[in-house]
Amino acid sequence: MEAISLIGPNTEALLLENQDNFLVPADNVATVMYQHSLDHALLVLTNVGYSKIPVLDKDDRFMGLIGLNDIVQKMVSLTTIDTDHLAGLTVADVMEIGVDTVREDAALEDILHLLVNNAFLPMVDDQRIFLGIITRKEILKCTNHLVHELERQYLLVPKQPGGSDTETATDGLKVS
Amino acid sequence: MEAISLIGPNTEALLLENQDNFLVPADNVATVMYQHSLDHALLVLTNVGYSKIPVLDKDDRFMGLIGLNDIVQKMVSLTTIDTDHLAGLTVADVMEIGVDTVREDAALEDILHLLVNNAFLPMVDDQRIFLGIITRKEILKCTNHLVHELERQYLLVPKQPGGSDTETATDGLKVS
Numbered sequence: 001m002e003a004i005s006l007i008g009p010n011t012e013a014l015l016l017e018n019q020d021n022f023l024v025p026a027d028n029v030a031t032v033m034y035q036h037s038l039d040h041a042l043l044v045l046t047n048v049g050y051s052k053i054p055v056l057d058k059d060d061r062f063m064g065l066i067g068l069n070d071i072v073q074k075m076v077s078l079t080t081i082d083t084d085h086l087a088g089l090t091v092a093d094v095m096e097i098g099v100d101t102v103r104e105d106a107a108l109e110d111i112l113h114l115l116v117n118n119a120f121l122p123m124v125d126d127q128r129i130f131l132g133i134i135t136r137k138e139i140l141k142c143t144n145h146l147v148h149e150l151e152r153q154y155l156l157v158p159k160q161p162g163g164s165d166t167e168t169a170t171d172g173l174k175v176s
Numbered sequence: 177m178e179a180i181s182l183i184g185p186n187t188e189a190l191l192l193e194n195q196d197n198f199l200v201p202a203d204n205v206a207t208v209m210y211q212h213s214l215d216h217a218l219l220v221l222t223n224v225g226y227s228k229i230p231v232l233d234k235d236d237r238f239m240g241l242i243g244l245n246d247i248v249q250k251m252v253s254l255t256t257i258d259t260d261h262l263a264g265l266t267v268a269d270v271m272e273i274g275v276d277t278v279r280e281d282a283a284l285e286d287i288l289h290l291l292v293n294n295a296f297l298p299m300v301d302d303q304r305i306f307l308g309i310i311t312r313k314e315i316l317k318c319t320n321h322l323v324h325e326l327e328r329q330y331l332l333v334p335k336q337p338g339g340s341d342t343e344t345a346t347d348g349l350k351v352s
Contacts, residue, residue, distance in 0.1 A: 008327025015323065042257060046248050051227030068244040072222050075259075081218060083257045112323065116316045119295070134313040140292045143319045147191065147288065151184025154332040 010154065012108055015146045022142070023123060025132040034063045034092040039083070041091050042071050054122050054130060055095045062122050062130040064095040092153050102134065115139055186282055186330065191322045196320070199299060200321050201308040204254045207232050210268040215259070218247050230298050230306060231271045238298050240271040240308040278310065291315055 016022070030048040032041045034055045045053060045068050052067035074094055075085050080175050101122045111134060114121055120135040150156075192198070192295045206224040208217045210231045221229060228243035250270055251261050276290050287310060290297055296311040326332075334351050 010332045011323050011326045039257065042248065043252065046245060046252055049245055051244060058267060066279065068227060068248060068308045072244060072248070074216065076219065076222055079212050081215065081259045083251075083259065108323075112316065112320050116313060116320065119312075136295075136316060139316065139319070140288065140312060143315070145191060146323075147183045147187050147284075150187045150326075152335070154334055155261055156184070156186045156330040157333055160228070160331060161330055 007109055012148070014149055014153070015108065015142045017149070018142060018145055022131045022138055023134055024138070026060070026130050029054065029130075029133055031130070032066060032091050033058065034090065034095060036091045038071050038074065038086040038089045038091065038094065041066055042086070045071070052119070054133070054144070055091055056130055060130050061128045062099075062101060062124045063092075064097040065099050065122075066091050066095045070094045070096065104131065112139065183285055187322070190325055190329070191284065191318045193325070194318060194321055199308045199310055199313055200314070202236070202306050205230065205306075205309055206243060207306070208267050209234065210266065210271060214247050214250065214262040214265045214267065214270065217242055218244070218262070221247070228295070230309070231267050232306055236306050237304045238275075238277060238300045239296075240273040241270075241275050242267050242271045246270045246272065250256045280307065288315065 016060075016133050017076050030044060030050060031054045032044055032055055045051070045066075051069070052065050055063045057063055071086070071094060074089060075083055099122065100118055101124050102111055102114065104123060104125065106123075111121065115134070117134050120133045122133055123131040125131060206220060206226060207230045208220055210233055221227070221242070227245070228241050228343075231239045231242050233239055247262070247270060248257075249264060251257050251259055275298065276294055277300050278287055278290065280299060280301065287297065291310070291312050296309045298309055299307040301307060
């Protein structure tokens with residue numbers, strides 16, 4: 001089945017004009033291994049200053065996400081907060097699995113939708129090898145570019161509502 | 177000095193068409209008071225599941241932000257992680273100050289730029305009373321709407337490059 005894009009070609013081109021910044025490549029992303037201790041993961045997260053980072057296996061396959069919250073929750077019992085509760089636990093025990101990911105050929109459409117509910121999206125290849133992340137921050141940069149350039153580069157002519165012009169213009173598009 | 181918007185009127189109208197969801201009002205935002213203990217702030221942050229929340233004073237004035245990271249960093253000494261290090265500290269001791277905020281009449285332009293480097297923006301009135309937050313998530317929703325509707329509602333006619341049309345179109349705009 002052929003995917004039908006609901007995003008117009010001029011819009012997509014403008015949004016992606018600075019696409020070299022779109023993906024944060026794996027080399028620039030802080031990660032932990034799933035067999036690492038939670039103590040170690042806590043130190044990594046604290047050092048990098050992010051609230052959530054990807055979890056990989058020894059072959060760089062994407063396994064899930066781990067956040068400061070996941071770890072601190074393990075430290076909190078009914079009335080006390082104690083790092084002793086972390087003893088013996090690994091990243092694999094608390095990481096978030098079933099995380100939304102995208103492939104290299106993901107449609108902009110899908111990326112934008114998934115980023116509404118995810119602060120970032122891990123990108124993986126067909127072996128689940130971790131390639132990097134797409135962040136809301138990078139999309140925000142592209143959105144800035146789009147909204148600034150749109151009416152500098154194009155004259156926006158309203159389409160006739162309900163008329164035959166509209167029929168032609170939306171030809172091939174499925175409007176939900 | 178009059179502010180010159182670099183975002184075209186049709187673009188802005190489309191982006192803000194669902195604006196009722198733009199601001200997350202103060203009543204729906206988890207906050208802590210600046211004189212609260214760090215133990216308390218840690219429990220609040222863990223319960224709400226956010227990595228960073230606003231800090232208010234007793235009159236609901238916005239004072240800064242506090243994140244899980246700020247607190248965990250206080251727990252970490254050279255070789256150990258211990259909640260004992262939190263004893264006696266309050267939110268005011270570790271919160272982030274000098275945070276970017278916006279007013280109710282903020283230009284979309286400024287909001288979009290500030291959100292590139294901030295996951296959310298506190299909105300305050302002229303007494304610094306906290307009104308709520310604008311999040312990247314809400315902007316992503318609006319971006320989705322914009323890119324889906326743009327070429328359904330408008331025909332994009334390229335402006336003449338290098339011609340006098342362009343001169344007119346960019347009149348008054350400073351292009352960096």
